[in-house]
Amino acid sequence: MAELSAVYFAPFQGITTHIFRKVYAKHFQGVDKLYTPYFSNFEPGHALSAVKMRSLQNRAESGIEVVPQVLSKSAEEILWLAQVCEQLGFRELNWNLGCPYPQVANKKRGSGMLPYPGMVDAILEQVMKSTGIRFSVKCRLGYYSADEAEALLPVFNRYPISELTIHPRIGKQLYSGEADMEAFARISEGLTMPLAYNGDIFSVSDYFRFRAISPETTTLMLGRGLLRDPFLAGLLKGIAQPQNPGEVIREFTEELYQSYRYDRNDNPSVLNALKEYWAYLSLSFDEPVKVFRKIRKSGNFADYEEAIRLIFNEYRWLGSMQATRLSDPDRSHGN
Ligand SMILES: Cc1cc2nc3c(=O)[nH]c(=O)nc-3n(C[C@H](O)[C@H](O)[C@H](O)COP(=O)(O)O)c2cc1C
Numbered sequence: 001m002a003e004l005s006a007v008y009f010a011p012f013q014g015i016t017t018h019i020f021r022k023v024y025a026k027h028f029q030g031v032d033k034l035y036t037p038y039f040s041n042f043e044p045g046h047a048l049s050a051v052k053m054r055s056l057q058n059r060a061e062s063g064i065e066v067v068p069q070v071l072s073k074s075a076e077e078i079l080w081l082a083q084v085c086e087q088l089g090f091r092e093l094n095w096n097l098g099c100p101y102p103q104v105a106n107k108k109r110g111s112g113m114l115p116y117p118g119m120v121d122a123i124l125e126q127v128m129k130s131t132g133i134r135f136s137v138k139c140r141l142g143y144y145s146a147d148e149a150e151a152l153l154p155v156f157n158r159y160p161i162s163e164l165t166i167h168p169r170i171g172k173q174l175y176s177g178e179a180d181m182e183a184f185a186r187i188s189e190g191l192t193m194p195l196a197y198n199g200d201i202f203s204v205s206d207y208f209r210f211r212a213i214s215p216e217t218t219t220l221m222l223g224r225g226l227l228r229d230p231f232l233a234g235l236l237k238g239i240a241q242p243q244n245p246g247e248v249i250r251e252f253t254e255e256l257y258q259s260y261r262y263d264r265n266d267n268p269s270v271l272n273a274l275k276e277y278w279a280y281l282s283l284s285f286d287e288p289v290k291v292f293r294k295i296r297k298s299g300n301f302a303d304y305e306e307a308i309r310l311i312f313n314e315y316r317w318l319g320s321m322q323a324t325r326l327s328d329p330d331r332s333h334g335n
Contacts, residue, residue, distance in 0.1 A: 003218065004207075007233040008165075010198060010223035011035035011069050011096075015277050018055045019259045025061035027252040030233030031226075034064050035138075038071035038096045040109075044080035059089045069138070071096040073109050073119065075126035082131045090133060092162060097139035100171040111140045111171030117151040124159045134162035138198070138221075141183060143171035149187055157192050165196040165221050185214040194219065201225045203320040207236050227280035229320040246317035253281070253308065261301070271304060286316040 009016065009024070009031045016024075021034045036055060042048055048056070059066055068090055070081050082093045097120070099110025106112060113119055127135060137156070142148030146168075156164060168184040169177065179199025188195050197214065198221035201207050206225070210217075226232050230252065231245060242248050256277075260270040275295055282292035294307040 004220065004236055005218040006032040006196075006220075007236060008033040008035065008196060008219070008221040009226055009233070010221045011037045011094075012223065012227065013037040014273065015227065015280075017273070018057060019263050020256065020277070021066065022058065022061050023252065023256045023259050024230060025064050026255070027248060028230045028234060029239050030231075030235070030237045031064055034061060034066050035094060035221075036066065036068045038069045038099065039081060040071040042077070042081065044074075044076050048084060056085070056088055056090075059091075065091065067092045067094050067136070069094040069096050071099060071104065071109055073107070073113060073123070075123045078123065078127050079130055082127070082133055082135070086132045092134040092136055093131070094136045094138055094165075095127075097137055098167055098171075100140065100143075100169075100174050105143060105171050111143045114140065114143045114148050114152060114171065117148075117155050120152065121155045121158070124155065124161075128159045128161075136163040136165070137161050138165040138167070140167050141170050141180070141187070146170055146180070146183055149183075153187065153190050157190075161193045163194045163196055163219070164191060165198050167198040169199065181210050181213045184217075188214060188217060196221050198223060201232075201236075202228060203232070204235055224280060225320065227277065228283045230281075232320055235321065241321075245319055246312070249281075249317050250308075250312045257304070257308075266301070268300075271298060271301070274304065284317060284319045285311070286318055291315055 007030055014037065016034070016037055025031070025034065039052060042052065056068060068081070068085050070078055070093060072078050078093070078095065085093050096110055097113055099105065101110070104110040104112060108116060108119065139152075166184055166187065168180040169175070181199070184197055195217060196219040197210065197217050201210060201220060201222055202225040207220070220236070222232060230249070231241060234241060257270070257274060260273055264270050278292060278295040282288045282295065285291045291311050294311055295304070298304040298307050
């Protein structure tokens with residue numbers, strides 16, 4: 001069975017901001033690429049807004065490559081952003097064909113384009129002719145039905161896509177049900193480019209389950225699992241873990257808080273960004289509901305600081321290791 005070769009941190013609109021990426025990469029190991037949340041609403045030929053430029057200021061964080069992502073149904077737009085990224089020194093642009101939200105998908109963007117392989121084909125044709133940097137794609141199995149993948153595979157295979165990341169749900173599902181690991185394994189046999197798997201890996205045991213289904217896949221993109229447990233990439237790669245992971249989490253969240261306040265000049269939106277992230281992080285404490293309630297109720301910075309003090313005094317960080325120890329299939333066989 002092949003070993004895991006690369007782990008990527010999936011993009012999350014509103015969470016994996018440039019601030020988050022910088023602070024995350026300083027404290028944790030195991031991730032090989034960090035993706036930006038998608039860029040949309042920009043005009044070819046016009047300078048990107050200051051906010052967008054700020055989020056593109058670093059090509060790498062602590063040595064980890066950053067990959068910008070674009071959400072668009074226009075080859076002209078995509079090529080414009082690719083050119084901007086190239087000039088800034090980025091080596092890859094990722095195309096979002098996975099976003100499931102109706103306000104995006106109804107406009108045939110994100111996973112809403114998957115039922116239209118002709119459109120995907122026309123855009124790839126134009127983009128691949130002219131782009132100066134690697135062009136990768138992140139997609140779902142389809143929008144209305146997983147059968148849509150049938151028509152998409154030959155389209156994808158026709159172009160030198162640098163990597164295809166597949167999240168095996170359909171757009172209509174949003175995040176309900178389970179990622180269909182078997183469907184990913186079936187589809188991967190018919191694809192010729194490097195592949196990455198994305199979906200529902202929350203623990204080492206989830207990874208073992210996936211590896212049994214798709215033994216040849218060695219590249220993973222982790223999303224919510226890594227938001228819940230920032231150590232997960234290192235755990236999957238067998239990197240030695242700190243003696244006191246709760247202390248690392250405390251330092252990480254403290255630096256994240258201070259960095260957001262500094263970056264946003266103490267704007268109250270800092271609390272919203274942190275609350276969005278803690279909705280995931282709280283799930284790795286022994287009392288997730290209580291932990292998140294403390295954060296959610298914070299109305300100002302003083303409340304937040306007090307909530308943090310109480311959380312790290314009163315609750316225990318468990319991470320995803322607990323589940324691993326109980327159900328790690330390799331260990332249960334005594335190796
Ligand atoms: C709040 C939220 C924001 C997201 N933003 C993006 C995004 O900007 N670009 C993207 O490709 N995927 C986005 N995703 C999808 C994730 O990157 C990932 O594909 C998804 O969570 C499935 O992987 P997981 O099961 O490992 O979490 C988002 C998901 C959520 C829940």
